[in-house]
Structure formats: C-alpha cells, structure tokens
Amino acid sequence: MAETEGTMQEKIDRSAVDNDASAVALMEERERAELERTWASPKGFFGWFTNTNHKDIAMRYIVTAFVFFLLAGIEAVLMRIQLARPENRFLGPDLYNQIFTMHGTTMMFLFAVPMMEGIGLYLVPLMIGTRNVAFPRMNAFGYYVYLIGGLLIYTAFLLNVGPDAGWFSYVPLSGPAYSPGKRVDIWGQMITFTEIAALVGAVEIITTVFKQRVPGMSLNRIPLFVWAQVVTAFMVIFAMPSVMLASQMLPADRLINTHFFNPAEGGDALLYQHLFWFFGHPEVYIIFIPALGFVSSIIVTFARRQIFGYTALVLSLIATGFIGFGLWVHHMFATPLPQLGQSFFTGASMMIAIPSGVQIFCWIATLWGGKLSLKTPLLFVLGFVAVFVLGGLTGVMVASVPLDLQVHDTYFVVAHLHYVLIGGAVFPLFGAFYYWFPKWTGRLLSERAGRWNFWLLFIGFNLTFFPMHQLGLKGMTRRIYTYLPETGWGNLNLAASIGAAIIGVSVIIFLINVAWARRRGLVAGDNPWRADTLEWGTASPPPSYNFADPPIVAGRYALWTMTAETPVLKGLSTKRREVLVTRVMDAEPDHLYELPGPSIWPFLLALATGETFIVGIFTPWGFPIGAVLSLLALFGWFWSKPKSEGGTAADSRQEQSLLSLGEAQGLPLKKGA
Amino acid sequence: MSSSMSSNMGSRPTLNVAHLPSHGFDTRAPIWWGNLLLLMIETTMFGILVATYFYLSQNFNLWPPPRSEYPVGYNTNPMLLIPTINLVLLILSCAPMYWVDRSARRARKRATQTGLLICLVLGLASIVLRWFEFPAMRFKWYENAYGSSVWFLLGMHYLHLLTLTAEVVFLTIWVFFRPFDEKHRVDITVLAVYWYWVAAIWIPLYAILFFGPRII
Numbered sequence: 001m002a003e004t005e006g007t008m009q010e011k012i013d014r015s016a017v018d019n020d021a022s023a024v025a026l027m028e029e030r031e032r033a034e035l036e037r038t039w040a041s042p043k044g045f046f047g048w049f050t051n052t053n054h055k056d057i058a059m060r061y062i063v064t065a066f067v068f069f070l071l072a073g074i075e076a077v078l079m080r081i082q083l084a085r086p087e088n089r090f091l092g093p094d095l096y097n098q099i100f101t102m103h104g105t106t107m108m109f110l111f112a113v114p115m116m117e118g119i120g121l122y123l124v125p126l127m128i129g130t131r132n133v134a135f136p137r138m139n140a141f142g143y144y145v146y147l148i149g150g151l152l153i154y155t156a157f158l159l160n161v162g163p164d165a166g167w168f169s170y171v172p173l174s175g176p177a178y179s180p181g182k183r184v185d186i187w188g189q190m191i192t193f194t195e196i197a198a199l200v201g202a203v204e205i206i207t208t209v210f211k212q213r214v215p216g217m218s219l220n221r222i223p224l225f226v227w228a229q230v231v232t233a234f235m236v237i238f239a240m241p242s243v244m245l246a247s248q249m250l251p252a253d254r255l256i257n258t259h260f261f262n263p264a265e266g267g268d269a270l271l272y273q274h275l276f277w278f279f280g281h282p283e284v285y286i287i288f289i290p291a292l293g294f295v296s297s298i299i300v301t302f303a304r305r306q307i308f309g310y311t312a313l314v315l316s317l318i319a320t321g322f323i324g325f326g327l328w329v330h331h332m333f334a335t336p337l338p339q340l341g342q343s344f345f346t347g348a349s350m351m352i353a354i355p356s357g358v359q360i361f362c363w364i365a366t367l368w369g370g371k372l373s374l375k376t377p378l379l380f381v382l383g384f385v386a387v388f389v390l391g392g393l394t395g396v397m398v399a400s401v402p403l404d405l406q407v408h409d410t411y412f413v414v415a416h417l418h419y420v421l422i423g424g425a426v427f428p429l430f431g432a433f434y435y436w437f438p439k440w441t442g443r444l445l446s447e448r449a450g451r452w453n454f455w456l457l458f459i460g461f462n463l464t465f466f467p468m469h470q471l472g473l474k475g476m477t478r479r480i481y482t483y484l485p486e487t488g489w490g491n492l493n494l495a496a497s498i499g500a501a502i503i504g505v506s507v508i509i510f511l512i513n514v515a516w517a518r519r520r521g522l523v524a525g526d527n528p529w530r531a532d533t534l535e536w537g538t539a540s541p542p543p544s545y546n547f548a549d550p551p552i553v554a555g556r557y558a559l560w561t562m563t564a565e566t567p568v569l570k571g572l573s574t575k576r577r578e579v580l581v582t583r584v585m586d587a588e589p590d591h592l593y594e595l596p597g598p599s600i601w602p603f604l605l606a607l608a609t610g611e612t613f614i615v616g617i618f619t620p621w622g623f624p625i626g627a628v629l630s631l632l633a634l635f636g637w638f639w640s641k642p643k644s645e646g647g648t649a650a651d652s653r654q655e656q657s658l659l660s661l662g663e664a665q666g667l668p669l670k671k672g673a
Numbered sequence: 674m675s676s677s678m679s680s681n682m683g684s685r686p687t688l689n690v691a692h693l694p695s696h697g698f699d700t701r702a703p704i705w706w707g708n709l710l711l712l713m714i715e716t717t718m719f720g721i722l723v724a725t726y727f728y729l730s731q732n733f734n735l736w737p738p739p740r741s742e743y744p745v746g747y748n749t750n751p752m753l754l755i756p757t758i759n760l761v762l763l764i765l766s767c768a769p770m771y772w773v774d775r776s777a778r779r780a781r782k783r784a785t786q787t788g789l790l791i792c793l794v795l796g797l798a799s800i801v802l803r804w805f806e807f808p809a810m811r812f813k814w815y816e817n818a819y820g821s822s823v824w825f826l827l828g829m830h831y832l833h834l835l836t837l838t839a840e841v842v843f844l845t846i847w848v849f850f851r852p853f854d855e856k857h858r859v860d861i862t863v864l865a866v867y868w869y870w871v872a873a874i875w876i877p878l879y880a881i882l883f884f885g886p887r888i889i
Binding site: 134138208215252263552566568583634 | 688697701703717718721725729733815816819824843
C-alpha cells in the first residue's frame with residue numbers, strides 16, 4: 001500500500017513537471033522544425049549545384065578524394081604487376097611513365113590534401129559549436145574547382161594525354177624541349193585548380209575557428225584536432241602560392257615562350273626545384289598534421305583520459321609548422337648547393353624530429369595507464385605509431401647529405417616516403433573513418449571487419465614497402481619500368497607485389513564494410529564512443545543546422561565537463577541562417593551574422609575559372625575570356641541576396657519574446673571586451 | 674536519450690544573444706579576416722616572385738642584361754616616368770579611400786558615394802598607366818629570363834589593380850542603387866584595406882623593379 005501511495009505522489013509531481021516540460025518541448029519542437037526549414041539543403045539535381053552546407057560539401061570532398069585514392073591505388077597495383085618479375089611486358093615504358101606520374105599526382109594533390117581538408121571542413125564547425133563555415137559559398141566554389149581539376153587530368157589520362165614527367169615534373173624534362181604536346185600543361189593546370197581549392201579551404205578553416213567558436217571556447221580550450229587543422233591551414237597559405245607560381249611559370253615557358261627555366265636565356269632549372277619544394281616539403285606536413293589531429297582525438301577517447309601535455313602538443317604542432325618551411329632544400333642535396341646550405345638544411349631536417357618526438361611521447365604518456373579500449377580506431381593509431389617511427393628513422397638517415405647522395409632516386413626513398421605518408425596519414429585516416437563514420441552516417445562500422453582491414457593493411461604495407469629499403473640499397477632506381485634478371489631484384493619485387501595485393505584486399509574489405517554498415521551497421525546514437533568533443537553532442541548524422549542549442553563550453557573536454565548546469569546558447573534566429581560571431585582570443589559573444597544560403601554562383605564561377613585555365617592550355621585567349629566570365633560570375637554572386645526564409649527585424653523580435661518564455665535563468669552577457 | 678535531453682534543456686540555464694548587433698567592423702568581422710588571409714597569400718606570392726627575380730639575376734653579369742642586338746651599349750634600365758607617376762597616383766589614392774572608409778563607418782551615404790567615384794577614376798587611371806609600364810621595361814617577356822620575371826611581377830600586380838577596381842565598380846553601383854546597409858558598409862571598409870595593400874605592396878616592388886637596377 002505504502003508503495004502505491006508513493007507512486008501516486010510521484011505521479012502527481014511528475015504531471016506538474018510534465019505540463020511545464022510539454023510546453024517547453026512543444027516550443028522546442030517548433031523551433032527545430034523552423035531551423036530545419038531555414039537550413040535545409042536544396043534537393044534534386046539542380047539543388048546539388050547550389051548547396052552550401054559545410055557537411056554536404058565536406059562529404060563530397062571526402063567521397064571524391066576517396067575515389068581518387070582508389071584510382072591511384074589501382075595505378076599502384078598496375079605498377080606492382082609490371083615490376084613483379086624482371087623483363088615483364090605488362091606495361092610499356094610510355095604507359096608506365098604516365099601511370100607512376102598519375103599515381104603520385106593523384107595521391108598528393110587529389111587525395112591527400114582534399115581528404116584532410118574535407119574532414120576538417122566537416123568536423124571543425126561541429127567541434128567549435130557553430131552552424132556553418134564562415135564563407136559557405138566560397139566553400140562550395142572550392143569543391144567545384146577541385147572537381148574540375150580532377151576531371152581534367154583523368155579525362156586527359158584516358159585520352160592518352162596523361163602527364164608523364166613524374167609527380168613533381170622537373171624541368172628540363174617537363175620543359176618545351178623534352179615534353180612536347182599538352183601532357184605537362186594539363187598537369188600544371190590541374191595543380192592550379194587543386195591549390196585554389198586548398199587555399200579556399202584554408203581561409204575557411206582559419207576564419208571559422210577564429211570567429212565562430214561557441215562562447216567559452218577560448219583558444220586554450222580548442223580541441224587538438226582543431227589546432228591541427230588551423231596550423232595546417234596556415235601552412236597551406238604560405239606554401240601553396242609557391243607551387244601555384246611554379247605551375248603557372250612552367251606552362252608559360254611551354255606556351256608563350258617565357259624563359260624562367262630555360263638556361264639558354266638566363267633562366268634556371270634549379271629555380272623550379274626551389275619553387276616546387278618550398279611547397280613540396282611543407283606539403284608533407286600539410287598532409288601529416290591533420291592526421292596528428294585524428295590521432296589526438298582518438299587517443300583521448302579510447303584511453304578515456306585527458307591528453308598528456310596539451311600545451312606541449314599545441315606548441316609542437318606550431319613548431320612543426322615553422323620548421324616544415326626550413327627543410328625544402330634537403331630534396332635537392334644531389335644538386336650543386338653551397339656547403340653552408342647543406343649543413344643548414346641537414347640541421348633543420350634533424351630538428352624536426354624534436355617536435356615529432358615530443359608528440360609521440362605525449363601520446364604514449366596518455367595511453368600509458370589509461371584504460372585502453374582497443375577498438376579499431378585505436379588499432380589504426382597504434383599502427384600509425386609503429387610505421388611512422390620507422391619512416392621517421394629513415395627520414396633522419398636521408399637528412400644527412402652523404403647517405404642521401406648514396407640512395408637518392410632509389411627505392412630507398414620510395415620506401416621512406418611511403419612509410420611517412422601511409423604511416424603518417426593513411427593509417428590515422430582509416431582510424432578516423434572508423435571513429436567518425438557513426439557521426440557521419442548514424443551507424444557503426446563492423447569491428448570484426450575493421451580488425452581484418454587493419455591487420456591486412458599493416459602486414460600488406462610492410463610486405464610491400466620494407467623490401468624497398470633493401471632494393472634501394474642494392475641500387476634499384478625509382479621510375480624504371482623494368483629490370484634485368486641478373487640484378488637479383490626479382491624476389492624482393494615479387495614480395496612487394498604480393499604485399500600490394502594484400503593492401504588491395506584490405507581496402508576491398510573496408511569498402512564492403514562501409515556498404516554493409518550503411519544499411520545494417522549498429523545504430524550509433526549521438527555519442528557511441530563517449531567522446532569529449534562537441535560533434536558528439538548532437539545527433540548522428542547531425543541535423544542541417546548542427547546544434548539546436550549549442551552548449552557553452554566550460555573546459556577543454558567540452559562534453560566531459562558538461563553538467564545539467566552548463567548553459568546553452570539561445571537567441572540565434574530560427575528563420576535566417578544566423579551564426580554567432582565571437583572574439584578571437586576568448587570567444588566572447590560579439591555579433592550575430594547572417595550567412596548566405598544556397599546559390600548557383602559558386603558553381604558558375606568555378607566553370608569560369610575552369611574555362612580560364614583549360615582553354616588557356618590551347619590558346620592565350622582563354623585568359624581574357626575567363627577574366628570576363630569570372631567578373632560576370634562575381635557580380636552575380638555579390639549582387640544576389642542571401643537566400644534564406646527572408647526574416648526581418650520584426651520576426652527576430654517576435655522570436656525573442658517567444659524565447660524568453662522558455663528561459664529559466666538568463667545569464668548576463670559579457671559585452672564588448 | 675534525446676528526448677530526455679531536450680526536456681532537460683528547457684530547465685537549463687541559457688545564454689541569450691538575441692539582442693546582439695548584426696555587424697561589426699575591423700577585426701570583429703569575419704570578412705575582415707578572410708580578406709587578411711587573402712592578402713597573406715598574395716604577399717607570400719609577391720615575396721616568392723621577388724625571390725625569383727633576384728635568383729635569376731645571379732645568372733647575369735649585368736642586371737638588367739644588355740641588349741643582344743645592335744646597339745648593345747644601349748641603356749636597358751626600365752624607364753622611370755610613367756611608373757613613377759603611377760606610384761604617386763596609387764599612394765595619393767589612399768587618401769580618398771581613407772575618406773570612403775571613414776564615411777562608410779559613420780554611415781554617410783553621400784560622402785561614401787563621392788569618395789568611391791573618385792577612387793574609381795583613380796583606379797581606372799592607374800590601370801591605363803600600368804598598360805604603359807609594360808613597355809617601360811626594355812625587354813619583352815619572351816626575350817630573356819629578366820623579361821619573363823619582370824613581366825610576371827607587373828602582370829600579377831596588374832591583376833590586383835583590375836580586381837580592386839572591379840570591386841570598386843561593384844560597390845559604387847551598390848551604394849547608388851541598393852540600400853546603404855551595414856553589411857555593405859563593412860564590405861567597403863574591407864575594400865579599403867585591400868586598396869591600401871595594393872598601394873603599399875607596390876612601393877617595394879617599384880623600388881626593386883625600377884630603382885634597384887640604378888643603385889646596384
């Protein structure tokens with residue numbers, strides 16, 4: 001009896017609460033429906049070309065870049081088939097040249113950088129608690145330009161006009177005298193397209209992080225993932241202009257007879273190498289630093305504790321960003337350099353091991369004594385540590401001039417760069433896929449398939465690339481399409497080819513896992529890993545507006561430090577695409593800014609840019625025509641009104657009074673500052 | 674899970690930002706930062722072009738090189754008159770742009786319109802003058818590496834003059850035919866930053882391209 005009475009009393013209490021709660025819930029439901037309408041991405045075929053939602057654009061980057069990864073992977077397998085035994089006749093020399101050039105170019109320009117930026121563009125706004133990137137239309141423009149670049153080079157490749165001078169297209173080989181035809185020009189313009197896209201992405205990320213963080217997220221509370229993206233974005237800003245200039249000067253030498261790289265008229269072939277590697281070396285870090293962000297996120301989540309040495313890790317990222325610009329000449333040790341230059345760049349190359357070492361130690365210290373939950377993402381991170389340390393060791397070796405001269409242009413370098421890039425970027429990337437797939441799709445990938453995926457990749461990778469160290473020391477030079485049986489390289493090459501096949505199987509398992517999980521994977525819920533960063537504080541997949549009420553951040557681990565008392569942000573319009581702009585250092589609320597909605601102009605501007613550089617390959621008229629078209633597109637862009645539901649000041653006032661209904665406690669706003 | 678979250682949220686404390694203004698000038702505006710980053714990219718680019726210019730000069734005994742045809746003794750230093758006029762014009766044009774900047778901040782429509790028209794005329798004048806700066810270099814882009822590098826430098830700055838003036842054209846049309854709203858007032862102040870940069874970066878470039886050869 002007493003028990004029943006108790007429940008009766010509880011029922012009464014609860015119904016009183018329910019009345020209140022249902023009123024609030026109703027209002028919130030209405031608010032969400034309105035948000036959904038305001039932020040909804042346009043549908044249909046034409047809608048695809050006008051979408052400006054950062055998650056949709058970022059997912060396009062990720063999917064497109066992954067398709068390029070698969071294409072480049074197929075090219076790698078073709079090369080491994082050709083090299084599996086001496087004097088193989090599977091590929092001819094010309095096709096082999098095109099394929100290794102396409103493999104390197106695709107992996108570096110069409111896969112690695114766009115993939116890392118795509119993941120950043122998806123997650124950064126979520127992690128800092130905002131609703132879209134700072135310049136949504138420009139973001140869409142960046143994607144279209146990238147896509148045009150990728151389509152251009154693959155169309156050319158299928159028409160047998162694929163570039164064939166290596167992924168860095170050194171002059172004089174790539175110059176007018178030794179590479180007639182359009183192959184190198186197409187390579188150059190593809191570079192321009194992808195670099196424009198990378199620069200656009202970098203500007204987006206920095207501005208969004210600086211100006212749109214949720215209140216409370218001061219600079220010293222930004223997740224390490226976001227720091228990694230910011231440092232990368234700054235590196236993009238200082239590195240990419242160099243290769244854009246090189247990729248304009250090279251076609252200019254070829255098409256309109258300038259003499260930048262022509263020694264007969266005072267030009268210089270080494271100038272090209274300087275320009276290329278001033279970009280090319282930072283590029284390695286542009287690919288690798290975002291991966292460090294993945295690693296930090298995954299380690300914190302699966303060690304279930306705070307990161308060891310947050311400040312040391314941030315400073316190491318920044319130090320890597322700076323030192324990364326002082327290394328480019330170590331790619332040119334085989335050219336006549338002054339002795340002092342050689343010593344300086346050797347020193348700098350060895351110095352970069354310091355911040356890398358600090359980071360590895362911080363991660364190990366975090367894992368040490370943490371309650372490790374050995375899920376697939378963490379497995380990939382551990383794989384990364386093992387492989388990357390090996391790549392780092394050979395890196396210190398080739399940083400010294402005498403050793404570099406011995407192994408220059410051999411398979412030793414091929415082994416080194418694959419250990420660094422696959423170890424440093426692809427392993428963490430797969431970890432990131434397993435980690436964030438539930439956020440992107442709402443479903444978990446299979447753990448069992450994940451383990452197969454990891455172990456096959458790990459074994460296949462080492463079987464492919466470890467023997468290449470020895471092949472290099474035995475004198476096998478890179479980029480040769482075949483070799484004689486007497487060289488004795490046959491067995492090691494066969495091993496490498498078998499390894500490549502195992503990597504292929506591993507990637508196929510991943511694809512099957514994705515296809516399976518999309519339909520049948522476990523439903524993830526908001527936060528399947530009980531992680532700490534804000535993206536896990538919203539639905540999976542996130543709604544178009546990211547957060548109905550972004551929570552105010554009270555510490556470095558936003559969700560772990562969140563309590564029932566943590567305030568949420570209110571007062572953003574539900575009728576316009578409004579975001580809160582905050583101050584750079586401490587993220588105090590500053591003003592509300594309306595972002596533009598769907599627009600066709602980014603696509604049209606991308607087409608105009610495409611016309612400029614593609615027609616420019618065939619006639620200089622491409623440039624003035626492109627300038628006029630771009631100008632028209634820009635005028636349309638700036639003239640068109642941002643297209644949201646057309647809210648007015650009156651609307652927002654009405655909303656405000658509605659909102660104040662639901663407010664239990666208002667917090668005093670920090671003004672100005 | 675999610676429903677309990679939402680019913681909790683009603684009773685959670687809130688930080689209401691509805692009363693905040695809808696725009697801010699300078700470092701408060703995202704577009705100001707976007708513009709700053711663009712200028713960082715472009716400054717890097719000019720830095721690399723200047724490095725290219727000096728790198729190539731190492732391949733020559735005389736810089737600019739002497740003519741290869743008769744008369745070889747002919748002076749090949751770039752001509753000074755028109756480039757100097759353009760330099761002065763660009764520096765002076767910052768004054769009306771500063772006026773535009775001030776007026777836009779204070780929401781003075783008439784002054785902004787007048788100032789923008791003046792800047793438009795100056796921008797167009799600078800574009801026309803620049804056209805004659807290319808022949809002020811005594812080599813064409815296809816004659817030697819010196820010609821290639823100076824034409825590239827001039828051309829890249831020319832591109833900025835064109836973009837800048839196009840932006841002025843756009844904003845002038847806007848302030849005459851569309852509302853003088855806060856968003857576009859912020860845009861005008863950002864345009865001013867761009868304008869100052871285009872003028873400022875030309876000072877070292879002018880010194881290097883036109884004066885450098887006379888000093889060394």
